[in-house]
Amino acid sequence: MGRDRATLADVARRAGLSKTAASMVLNGREGTRLSAEAHQRVFAAAEELGYRPNVAARSLRTRKTATIAFVSDIVATTRFAGGLIRGALDASRERDHVLLITETQGDAAFEQYAIEAILDRQVDGVIYAAMATRRLAVPPAILGGPVVLLNATSPEQLPCVLPDDERAGAMVAETLLAQGHRDRIALIGRNRQKERDPEISLAAEARLRGIRDTLTAAGVSLCAEVFSPEWLSEHGYAAMRTLLDRPTRPSAVICMNDRLAFGAYQALGEAGLTIPGDISVLSFDDDPIAGWLRPGLSTAALPHEQMGRRAVEILLDGEGKGPWLVPMPLRRRRSVAAPAD
Amino acid sequence: MGRDRATLADVARRAGLSKTAASMVLNGREGTRLSAEAHQRVFAAAEELGYRPNVAARSLRTRKTATIAFVSDIVATTRFAGGLIRGALDASRERDHVLLITETQGDAAFEQYAIEAILDRQVDGVIYAAMATRRLAVPPAILGGPVVLLNATSPEQLPCVLPDDERAGAMVAETLLAQGHRDRIALIGRNRQKERDPEISLAAEARLRGIRDTLTAAGVSLCAEVFSPEWLSEHGYAAMRTLLDRPTRPSAVICMNDRLAFGAYQALGEAGLTIPGDISVLSFDDDPIAGWLRPGLSTAALPHEQMGRRAVEILLDGEGKGPWLVPMPLRRRRSVAAPAD
DNA sequence: CAGCGCCGCTAAACTGATTTAGCAGAGCAT
DNA sequence: ATGCTCTGCTAAATCAGTTTAGCGGCGCTG
Structure with missing residues (x-):
């Protein structure tokens, strides 16, 4: 791998100067008193030899490895x-x-x-x-x-x-409010462990805070919150079914992530309900599947x-x-x- | 980052030996004539100082960087x-x-x-x-x-x-034959560019070859092949619809990847057909969604x-x-x- | 007892860069 | 003529390892 590389010494020799001079020129050192001609000769030599510094050697001295x-x-x-x-x-x-x-x-x-x-x-x-x-x-x-x-x-x-999960939560809530949803907004994906233990996840709590604060400011509160142990599609499916079993159907559902939303889509499809005609769905993450779903899932994207x-x-x-x-x-x-x- | 590290010289000094000796002991060099006691002293010193070699220095000499x-x-x-x-x-x-x-x-x-x-x-x-x-x-x-x-x-x-896409194609075909599918096996996802141009993809052709050869050996051939420009879910959706519009419905569909299969699932769901009751679906890749779908999608996994x-x-x-x-x-x-x- | 080989170990060279310290020569003032 | 500064450059040290060449002492042989 990369034998036969020209070294700084080679460049210096070809330029008819010392290694010191070559090093200083190539590193663009300020305050050096090397002539314009010396600069040119070094650059020319480096160019001709295809010189590239050996990072190991450099970092041995400088303690920088880039x-x-x-x-x-x-x-x-x-x-x-x-x-x-x-x-x-x-x-x-x-x-x-x-x-x-x-x-x-x-x-x-x-x-x-x-x-x-x-x-x-x-x-x-x-x-x-x-x-x-x-x-x-x-x-x-x-x-x-x-x-x-x-x-x-x-x-x-x-x-x-x-x-910024909290702001994302707020945006999701704002979006629903702007569409006229008020008292029939449900949530899928609260999870006691995930919310409480910051060593597991900080996202859940922040998202929920953003949603809650925004709704509260508009004088609205969530009509239902379904807990799920993990945020997997089967839990979203189950959660949506329990929501549909209740006397009043939500007009919109916020899912804590796209996998849950995917499960929710499946439950809604089986129940013969359409999105967004019967129920709106909003979510978080912007997993690739969000774009594959029919209709496409609106979601707050994780900006990885x-x-x-x-x-x-x-x-x-x-x-x-x-x-x-x-x-x-x-x-x-x-x-x-x-x-x- | 990592200042104050002990060097080989430190180890040697502590062991009361030369750098050479320390180096040889730590590298487990064969054929050296250092005494067992010298070995022990070096190991002890290295241990005590928490010595770790500087990779830059080593690779400068050895031209190996691990x-x-x-x-x-x-x-x-x-x-x-x-x-x-x-x-x-x-x-x-x-x-x-x-x-x-x-x-x-x-x-x-x-x-x-x-x-x-x-x-x-x-x-x-x-x-x-x-x-x-x-x-x-x-x-x-x-x-x-x-x-x-x-x-x-x-x-x-x-x-x-x-x-091994070809073998995967064969396995997929074998699976369907074993279940008793014969003359109503359809394929979604042929694609002229992808198949022909090896600079774009080698997978398509190999998979297809595996499928074809296996079916042929069993005296069977594909009842339909739907081309799709890319292998995206919307193409799988469209392809499945055209398959369903034909006079005879396939008993099984092989999709060239899971995204196509996902689209096919959507089309089947809308048409009120069940998987695998009405139509079996088999695919390639084992994308995470394959496990989220209902029913779970059988697929030949890319062993990344x-x-x-x-x-x-x-x-x-x-x-x-x-x-x-x-x-x-x-x-x-x-x-x-x-x-x- | 000279010569040889082996044992256990080390000094010094080497890798390819950066950096410090300083040298030779020119120009100028005293 | 002497001392000074400034210019343009270089020798050598340094980084932290590996590797080559070889040294002094001992035992054995002839």
Whole structure:
């Protein structure tokens, strides 16, 4: 892999100058007194030889590697990882950095291994990412350098990037109010564990707060709230059935995520009800299926790419402490309409 | 990040030996004549100081970085990337390697940048991955070292890892034959471009070949084939409707991927037909939605994690040239039954 | 007792960059 | 002529490892 590369010494020799001169010219050092001609000769030589500095050698001296570690709990299981990584990748490239990826799988031994691996490689900073928005404990070993939490917070008050779930909740509620829904808005997906335990998820509580506060401000409250143990499609299905079994049918249902909404769609389809004619559905996440459903599901999108990007920006450009909330744009599709009666 | 680390010199000093001795002991060099006591002293010193070698310094000398570059065309858009990366990550960890990830986005300039970035960092090898199984052109710059193609082939006959789409096609056909389906098996998702142009996709042709050969061997042929421009759910929906408009209804439908199958489910639901009672559905990919559908969709799973894993194994353990076909296991859910009549 | 080989270990070179300290020569003032 | 500064550049140290070459002492042989 990449043998026969020209070294700085080669460049210097060809330019008829010392390594020192070549190094300074190529690094654009200010305050050096090298002549314009020397500059030209070095650039020409580097160009001709296709010179590229050896990062290992450089970082041995400078302790900078232009490498960022992206440590996450789980990358595969969730499709959201891709967005976070892609955003981080883009922002890294813009800053001439590269991403070293490791995964802890929530396992202490793996985490230990991952941390050592990245410290051995002298990364310039760490992005510590969680796949579900939550609070977590950061391993002390990485606190020695710059760290940004992605989709997570920690007791240490480290800089962190989070989706603005509360605002998203508000937008979802506002959307329904604007369509004229009032006293028959139901909710699917409250979950005692998820809401209460910030180590599992911060999203649920924030979304609910946004929804509640907005409705309350309009003098409205939820007509029903169905709890579900997890946020899977079968739970959405079951929840929607229990809602339909009640005496008054809701005019709109807010689902805490798209998987629940998907299950709700299935229950509504079986019951012969149409969306949004009979019932409007609104949700969170913007999973790819939201666009495949018929009608398309309106949902507040998790801005993963933006978040990944932001994390790198904060890590490298260092801008105070945050927390930074990234807006969740509402994807308006066809699942919301005015109430039928 | 990681200052104050003990160096080899520190270890040597504490052990009362030379750097040479310390280095040799810690690297487990054979044929050295250092005493058992010297070994012990070095290990003890390293332990006490929490010594970890500086990878940059080591690789400057050895030209090995214990780092693999994972270069892919697109990571975010597709959820499959996660599986490939996760598999590669696992296998890398087992071999004490780490993954440097870059993305070309199919853009020549980005690709150039990505290649330079990884060559500058002296990676030990490159995994060049495509998100859709296809043939591609490998940039000559990386041919200087070990390369494995993941989910792709190239004219250069490089080692490559591919899903065994043909066998998967055969399994799907066998499954239907075993249930007693014969002359009313239809197919959704042929696509002229995709099938013909290996730079776009190799999967379609291989799957179709597996299906055809198996049916032919049983003296059966497809009763209908519906082309669709892309493999999106709306195309599956449309295709299923055209199938249902025909005089004889198929007893089973094979969809070329799960998104098409999802659309087909929608069309069947609207038409008031049940799966698998009226029509069996079988598909490829094992997208997460396959499990969310009602009934669960039986589908031949793309073994992404296995593939990512295999690529690293081949890169590091070097085992001939391949190509290596990774089996696609059939996930049996509830969408297949014997024909009604 | 000279010569040889083996044992246990080390000094120093080497990798490819950055950075510090400083040198030779020119120009100028005293 | 001497001392000073400024210009334009370079030698050498440094980073933290690996690797080559070889050293001193001991035991054995001839």
